[in-house]
Amino acid sequence: MATKINNTIRHTCLFLCTALVLFGCNQDQAIEPAKTTKTSNKNYNILYVMSDDHTASAIGAYQSRLAKLNPTPNIDQLASQGTLFENVFATNSICTPSRASILTGQYGQTNGVLDLNGTIPTEKQHLARLMGQAGFETAMIGKWHLREEPGAFDYYKVLPEQGLYFDPILRDKHKGAWPNNEVTIKGHSSDVVTDISIDWLKNRNSDKPFFLMHHFKAPHDMFEYAPRYEDFLKGVHIPEPSSLYTQTQFGSKATRGENDSMLWEIGTSISKRNPRRNMGIHMEIDPALSDKEYTHLAYQEYLRRYLRTVKGVDDNMGRLIDYLKQSGQYENTIIIYTSDQGMMLGEHDYIDKRWMYDESMRMPFIVRHPGKPSAPKMSDIVANNTDFAPFMLELAGSDTPDFMQGKSFATVLDNQPLTDWRKGTYYRYWMHRAHHDVPAHFGLRTKQYKLIFFYGINYDVDFQQTDKVYYGMDWSRKDGVIPAKTPTPVAWEFYDMEKDPDEMVNRYHHPEYQDIIKELKVELANQRKELNETDENYPHIQEVIAKHWDD
Known part of the structure; x- marks a missing residue:
């Protein structure tokens, strides 16, 4: 993707960051607390924002074919003020395993989450537990998708399972015992989750720094956007990938x-190729059309709905940032934006994720650290989502515990070289x-x-x-x-x-x-x-x- 980046585009900040770990890992031994290190970073809040299926190519700052559509001005602005890590990859491009790796710093066979049926109980929610030990007030708000109660967090209000786009049901720590603590809130989930996070930030009375994991459901399929985005990209031709119609030397x-x-x-496909499940069926395209016209119309509608849902994420990202500025916390808060994996947007005539092809496995990862004004804008190192917990623990002033397989890449923000990295990500x-x-x-x-x-x-x-x-x-x-x-x-x-x-x-x-x-x-x-x-x-x-x- 780096070859596609136009470095002359204003506000585009590309940082390619990869931290791959060769730590052999044992199943969770007796869990020791992380060692803390005295550092000025310890006093910064950390806001970790994660969307669902928001591929890097649908973020303007990554300068893909979709950048000219300006789908994410707020996220792009964040990138222009911080570091954009380009080569960050999921270790398993599907919701539950990705989230498990982020919380545990471990790969699937170690944390036990191989597929969508996996769970992470409270005692294995290592990132939240260790952030609490490091002196942070912790909260998990939005999409959880790990079945068991997020009990290691001081506060949670989460969508059960996949969650609803409209009038979502959430489980609230303050409303009783899990899982019988459900409340329903009117509105679109992207707006609702943001409202909850802002309310939590406004009403918390702790003098501790906060660690907030704010997780959007969007833009997971089937791309139900708020009605106010109905006219976004209406009548606009959306650029198509070169591999949508032809894949003669691709695959095996x-x-x-x-x-x-x-x-x-x-x-599964955009075109009629997969008759069981293709985007033309989902988008209700007339099957009597020629194959090419069917594919074209299915792609255009697929992307239009997807990007309208993305627009809701970006606007709510702007709301979060505006609140931090208005409350005087923006210059004391590290902001991270990512997604749990990528998404195939018609490349090779594929939809969804799961594949090891880059559009699916690549995760956007953008960091604005107010205490690192000289942090680099570009890097081509390789990292994966087992590294997220060690990275954030170091930002919080803590070391990586031995049972984590990931490794922190936070020294990149200080323009320091990384050492002992793997040759590639598994x-x-x-x-x-x-x-x-x-x-x-x-x-x-x-x-x-x-x-x-x-x-x-x-x-x-x-x-x-x-x-x-x-x-x-x-x-x-x-x-x-x-x-x-x-x-x-x-x-x-x-x-x-x-x-x-x-x-x-x-x-x-x-x-x-x-x-x-x-x-x-x-x-x-x-x-x-x-x-x-x-x-x-x-x-x-x-x-x-x-x-x-x-x-």
């Missing part, structure tokens, strides 16, 4: 089938063919290269053999195939991100890259071992890996 038999025989069923998507027909896979993303292994089976053997309904959705088809159970072909993909930032050409079998691929496989195997990601409990996956590692 794992993502396309032998001789493209599975194109119709792997990966990624793992476990939910084989659930919801959006994405095969299970893992891989490594370095600054220049990406290596992906699609092993294509579910980790739950019993589920593979017996289940027909998954997360409330019936996966049976007229031909009797149950996609969520069906293994897919095994294959590798390799992309040169410097030459091919849009991941248009799978170069896994190109002769000139074979030495690089061998090195990346060694690094990938090492990281899987050191990060407790070796599938020790899943011998059927280990068997596939062993059989196809040298393919």
Whole structure:
């Protein structure tokens, strides 16, 4: 993406930050308190704002094809005053696992959250607990999506499960025992969550600095925006990705089938390609239209609704910032803006996230630290969401505990080099063919290269053999195939991100890259071992890996 950035655009601040950790991690041992370090940072408030599925390419400061639409002026202004980290990636691009990694500083096999059914109980909500030990008043407001009570926070008011866009139900710590502490508030969720956060900031009576995790539901599908945005982008042509209509050298038999025989069923689409679930169906596009016209209209409506929902996030981000300024706290508050993962906006004719392709795994990450006026504007280092907790703990004056696998990259704000970083960030998507027909896979993303292994089976053997309904959705088809159970072909993909930032050409079998691929496989195997990601409990996956590692 860095190749697309126009550094002459006013207010665009690009900072590429990556902090990857090679810490081997054990399951939570006896939990020791974090050591604190005397630092002036300790007195700063920390406002952590996280949206849901807000891909970096839908933020103006990242200068993608959508930047000229000016979708996020408030977030862009924040970036112009701080540091924009470009190469930050999710370790599993789906809501619950991403949030679990952020709260624990750990990867999926260590924190136990592999899919949407995962939970993080109070005793494992490490970030909140350690922030409290560091002297902060803590609050969690908005989308939670981790099932169990956010009990490690001093205060919470959260959406149960996915939450509603309009007139949301929330669970309020002050309204009784979880989960019977629900209240309903009229309005759009982005407005409601912001109202709650501002009210909490206004009414708290502690002299401690605050640590507020403010989580928007938006712009998660199905993109229900407030009525006031109905005219935003009306009649405007939204630029289309170059890979929307053509993907001839992209992918592998794992993502396309032998001789493209599975194109119709792997990966949900904008176009008619996936007849079970495509955006044209969701957007109610006339199926009698030609394939190209159907795709065009589906994409335009998809993006229009998505960006209108994003606009609501950005406007409410502006409200939060305005309140901090009016209350005199802006210059004493570190503000972080991110999303729990990215989102495919028609690239390769895909929708949703889950994939290890950059539009899905890349997380926006913007930091304004008022005590770091000389913080850099650009960087190309690589970080992931297990690093968020260590990063914020260091900003709070605390060290990273040994049980966290992530590592702080806060020294970047002081223009100091990072040392002992991994060569790339590890990624793992476990939910084989659930919801959006994405095969299970893992891989490594370095600054220049990406290596992906699609092993294509579910980790739950019993589920593979017996289940027909998954997360409330019936996966049976007229031909009797149950996609969520069906293994897919095994294959590798390799992309040169410097030459091919849009991941248009799978170069896994190109002769000139074979030495690089061998090195990346060694690094990938090492990281899987050191990060407790070796599938020790899943011998059927280990068997596939062993059989196809040298393919």
